[in-house]
Amino acid sequence: MSFWRQRQAGNLPRIAVMLHDLFMVWACWRLLHAARYALLDDVPSNPLFDFNVAVVLLAQALAFRYVGLYRGLWRFASVADLVSIFKASFIGVIAIVLVLSYKRLDGVPVSVLIAYPFALAILLGGPRLLYRSWKDYLAVQSDASARRVLVLGAGHAAESLVKDLRRSGDYEAVGLLDDSLHLQGAKLQGIPILGTLDDVASVARETAAKLLVIAIPTLDATGMQRVIALCESTGLPFRTVPRLNDLMEGSSLPGQLKEVAIEDLLGRQPIQPDWELVRGWLRGRTVLVTGAGGSIGSELCRQCARHGVARIVLLEISEFLMLNIRGELCRNFPHLQVECVLGDCGDPTLVRHALSEHRPDTVFHAAAYKQVPLLEGNLREAVRNNTLATDCMARACLEHEVDNFVFISTDKAVDPASALGASKRYAELICQSLNQKKGTRYVTVRFGNVLGSVGSVVPLFREQIRRGGPVTVTDPEVSRYFMTIPEACLLILQAAASSSRGAIYMLDMGEPILIRDLARQMIRLAGKQPDTDIAIVYTGLRPGEKLHESLFYSDENSRPTSHPKVLEAGIREFSAEQVLGNITRLREAVAAYDVAAMLEILSATVPEYSPLQEAVGAPLAGANVVPFPSKEAGRN
Structure with a gap:
């Protein structure tokens, strides 16, 4: 996909984002001044553009570049982007104070400088989050045939899974199940937690789920066996999210659903070498x-x-x-x-x-x-x-x-x-x-x-x-x-x-x-x-x-x-x-x-060697019944 097509697919052009942010800087500066003098009879002039405004725009643009604000995409705006916005806002106000201090901040109220970074962070962060929510909503609505998914688990893995399902457009999360009593009735990413894991059969019927996904990567073998038995009782197909080790070894990709492997059920905790x-x-x-x-x-x-x-x-x-x-x-x-x-x-x-x-x-x-x-x-x-x-x-x-x-x-x-x-x-x-x-x-x-x-x-x-x-x-x-x-x-x-x-x-x-x-x-x-x-x-x-x-x-x-x-x-x-x-x-x-x-x-x-069969050179017994169903390790 070309650079332009990627932007058409949901990523705003960077120049438009920069112009939006500079407009918000200008609007924030002017609105704070207007609010400061709103109740005064003798209101000083508040021009749309002057030397102070130019300093503010230049200082804030440099701060945005310094924190790398435009490396992120609005489509995937997150807490990390909000942190960058707050950082850029505070760096900007410090730069503004340093530049305007040569004329002793003439015409710039202290209250405006105090409120400026917080107001600017809201004006910059709000549109980003709204844009992402709108795109997520469109992704869910774009495919009426999305497969209905019931998620088992309500932790960090489940939260990431729900986000990935929404972005894909091929799946729709219809509910979550978790054994934590304090989570019952709550919502995760807007998806309700409908009961405990033991309720999977009834909840799957009520929500018309077509796929179960186990999003509890920390389960031990005993816990996984219990969850698998519950999933099997529904008669529905089920998948699981990859473990951290699978991701690190490259055997699974982030967001990829995989079948439950026999290794997950055998009680073998991963060895962690020195x-x-x-x-x-x-x-x-x-x-x-x-x-x-x-x-x-x-x-x-x-x-x-x-x-x-x-x-x-x-x-x-x-x-x-x-x-x-x-x-x-x-x-x-x-x-x-x-x-x-x-x-x-x-x-x-x-x-x-x-x-x-x-x-x-x-x-x-x-x-x-x-x-x-x-x-x-x-x-x-x-x-x-x-x-x-x-x-x-x-x-x-x-x-x-x-x-x-x-x-x-x-x-x-x-x-x-x-x-x-x-x-x-x-x-x-x-x-x-x-x-x-x-x-x-x-x-x-x-x-x-x-x-x-x-x-x-x-x-x-x-x-x-x-x-x-x-x-x-x-x-x-x-x-x-x-x-x-x-x-x-x-x-x-x-x-x-x-x-x-x-x-x-x-x-x-x-x-x-x-x-x-x-x-x-x-x-x-x-x-x-x-x-x-x-x-x-x-x-x-x-x-x-x-x-x-x-x-x-x-x-x-x-x-x-x-x-x-x-x-x-x-x-x-x-x-x-x-x-x-x-x-x-x-x-x-x-x-x-x-x-x-x-x-x-x-x-x-090797005196302890005691053959169980006398005919050591005899033909392979049972070869016509079992094609070497080894209970042994294979050829290295």
């Missing part, structure tokens, strides 16, 4: 991220770029994922230096070349296979990619004097019952074994399931619901810990920036979530009813799966850290010589595709 510590640690560094195109790896790249690294080296085996993350980083962070290394992080030659060529300060090792049932039938790949590739990267970092090696692990490594858990636990032991008093600092970060990652349960359930069901759950009692991708990456950065050598860190993830409850919530969010519109089918635990996961071993003696949401695990006793010595045997077994030997080495090195 930003000063994280930025101070990252600023100016070169970091290398393995698995840089995956769910965790790509978010790590974004977070590092956002918080001050000078250069990011992407190590990724998939050229498609590599191109995606490289393009995104170059587009959003044009001053960031991005280097690409295409290949397998388990290739010693490639790894040595990447480290010697780019000299990273920190390596984030996020590349891994993560699908529990699939890896049960592919033990060799679990060992090769999760254990041996970690050993390759970790030893190369020590050889090339990399400052920090951060290994991304999983809660499946605690009392492992699967190939994934055992291979990841072995990798944890490698990092702790290589850790020395000097040289590379090895840090392990262990967390649970990641919502929305590739192959994870949420996108699987979403796709099953889209197809009309059934939604497949392995067992009615199965539960998992959950966290979001950004939250997981913030934990990694926080732990890496503040950790001690060889430590294992874990996020305080609250209570585990029953997968059946997760399925039911997602079905309801899709506007369906569980067991009525969408069936839930229980398929039985698959190879390698446990009913419940643990965050720590019982003898790790977890303890708090300087961050209230980050816990540190104590180092369990183990033989570093055995861990490192068995690597050679493990490589030989992988080269020979000797599954029995691999299983024997894993069991000897």
Whole structure:
């Protein structure tokens, strides 16, 4: 839209605004003089224009320019504009007094000078507010087909929402609901508060609302679950306003309505890292991220770029994922230096070349296979990619004097019952074994399931619901810990920036979530009813799966850290010589595709590993029933 069209759309031309304001200055000055002498018999001359009037106009025009009064638009006049008007009025009267003081304010009554800034503020602010109210009214009246909206909440978010709805012209707010008793019967932006949240069904019928909008961004998970249940009882579609974190991360825009996400219902309070510590640690560094195109790896790249690294080296085996993350980083962070290394992080030659060529300060090792049932039938790949590739990267970092090696692990490594858990636990032991008093600092970060990652349960359930069901759950009692991708990456950065050598860190993830409850919530969010519109089918635990996961071993003696949401695990006793010595045997077994030997080495090195299925090399059970409905984190 051109500059002229923008003005035609509701913004007054700036020259007209300036002329209006100068006219009001002149009128204010003359009217105050007229009022001052109105009751006197001997009235001095009050010319329409003289030297004093010229001084007043010039001084006030300069004051308007100084405070930036004309940067705002009448269409969106607000309290900030009124403050600028008051400021300009007081600056103007001070300038007038200083200029006219050379002739001792001859002919200028003190009462006029005292009343002038207040009268001028009213004359300038009144038309602006009237113009905005008129435009808001026209916006509401311009579209008779505007969708009728009932707003849940009556706080600051609701006030902003009502303003945005009026400006859009596509929606009409017909009422608000709030549980605060002192607000009942009041009005917000002219919209009545018609009852409490429990009244939503009856009020929605009475107002003929077609859409419900939840405008309470501070709700915790329990409160959100209650509000969602109330909204569902009406049978109407519902949306919510974005949270502050969504706006800051760029995942939502101001004024944009969004569907309620499953993350809003799981009780996960956003983690707030020590930003000063994280930025101070990252600023100016070169970091290398393995698995840089995956769910965790790509978010790590974004977070590092956002918080001050000078250069990011992407190590990724998939050229498609590599191109995606490289393009995104170059587009959003044009001053960031991005280097690409295409290949397998388990290739010693490639790894040595990447480290010697780019000299990273920190390596984030996020590349891994993560699908529990699939890896049960592919033990060799679990060992090769999760254990041996970690050993390759970790030893190369020590050889090339990399400052920090951060290994991304999983809660499946605690009392492992699967190939994934055992291979990841072995990798944890490698990092702790290589850790020395000097040289590379090895840090392990262990967390649970990641919502929305590739192959994870949420996108699987979403796709099953889209197809009309059934939604497949392995067992009615199965539960998992959950966290979001950004939250997981913030934990990694926080732990890496503040950790001690060889430590294992874990996020305080609250209570585990029953997968059946997760399925039911997602079905309801899709506007369906569980067991009525969408069936839930229980398929039985698959190879390698446990009913419940643990965050720590019982003898790790977890303890708090300087961050209230980050816990540190104590180092369990183990033989570093055995861990490192068995690597050679493990490589030989992988080269020979000797599954029995691999299983024997894993069991000897990780004695707590107790496979739930005997046939570790057996085909994937249940593959014809469930297309890997992972209760696990997806590929990083």
